[in-house]
Amino acid sequence: MQRRRNILNWAGFAIVVVALVSYIPFFALFPATRDVPWANYLLFLIGGALLAGGLRRAFREPERYRGKISGSILTVLSVLLLAFFVVTVTYLTKQIPSAATALGVNQKAPPFALVDASGKQVSSAGLLNDHRGLVLVFYRGYW
Amino acid sequence: MRGFEQHLNEFHQRGVEVVAISVDSPAESRQLCQSRGYTFPFLSDPKADTIRQYGVLHADGSPDGKNIARPAEFLVDASGTIRWVNLTDDIRVRARPESVLAAIDRL
Numbered sequence: 001m002q003r004r005r006n007i008l009n010w011a012g013f014a015i016v017v018v019a020l021v022s023y024i025p026f027f028a029l030f031p032a033t034r035d036v037p038w039a040n041y042l043l044f045l046i047g048g049a050l051l052a053g054g055l056r057r058a059f060r061e062p063e064r065y066r067g068k069i070s071g072s073i074l075t076v077l078s079v080l081l082l083a084f085f086v087v088t089v090t091y092l093t094k095q096i097p098s099a100a101t102a103l104g105v106n107q108k109a110p111p112f113a114l115v116d117a118s119g120k121q122v123s124s125a126g127l128l129n130d131h132r133g134l135v136l137v138f139y140r141g142y143w
Numbered sequence: 144m145r146g147f148e149q150h151l152n153e154f155h156q157r158g159v160e161v162v163a164i165s166v167d168s169p170a171e172s173r174q175l176c177q178s179r180g181y182t183f184p185f186l187s188d189p190k191a192d193t194i195r196q197y198g199v200l201h202a203d204g205s206p207d208g209k210n211i212a213r214p215a216e217f218l219v220d221a222s223g224t225i226r227w228v229n230l231t232d233d234i235r236v237r238a239r240p241e242s243v244l245a246a247i248d249r250l
Contacts, residue, residue, distance in 0.1 A: 093233050094232055094233045094234075096233075097204075099213075099215070101200075102199050102230050103225055104225065105226060106224060109197075109219040109223050109225050110197065111223065112164075114187055115187050116172070116186055117184075124223070127160055131221075132220070133157070133159040133160075134162055134218070136162050136216065137163045137216050137238075138214060138215045139165045140205075141166050142171060
């Protein structure tokens with residue numbers, strides 16, 4: 001009898017890949033799925049469940065389903081991808097200096113005069129002439 | 144940044160301007176603003192002088208070892224006093240514009 005392709009393994013692995021690569025271009029755009037990446041963890045969980053089902057039937061019914069070897073390899077790869085994701089979002093993105101040196105509430109904001117994207121000089125004094133407040137967003141830059 | 148751009152009208156209605164500051168050159172900021180559609184000012188602090196004065200320097204923070212800014216948001220009032228600060232411990236997790244707007248409304 002022709003053994004059937006074990007689609008669960010491949011579908012599970014595909015979802016695990018999506019769980020990893022979808023964070024930056026999609027889920028990180030929305031604070032609700034960015035700060036705690038629950039949507040990505042959920043996708044990992046779904047992919048893992050499909051892989052578990054696929055592996056189970058590959059080993060329990062080897063006469064009907066293929067995928068003992070490919071399913072095992074895909075499962076190991078999936079675990080590595082999950083580990084990479086977890087290490088990135090729980091450790092690597094937290095490697096920034098402590099905030100202890102930062103200015104705090106009720107301190108004077110140091111005045112500045114910097115060049116904007118069009119090459120024009122912009123000063124904090126000038127901005128505060130036209131506005132009742134400023135939100136200064138410091139960011140790492142894209143170099 | 145995306146969130147601030149989406150809520151920019153609400154900041155302007157309150158008379159508050161949003162200003163982004165990094166070590167990026169004006170050319171890099173221009174490219175960023177064009178590709179992402181940002182319309183508020185992006186200021187260039189190439190030597191990180193202002194970044195250092197606000198205490199948010201990330202020394203050797205870029206992959207090629209340049210001094211850069213750590214992510215941080217400050218609300219400055221008309222008298223030049225800092226009234227609200229957000230200092231994340233994770234570069235993924237930035238201030239939500241809604242919480243800055245709420246801080247403005249409490250001034």
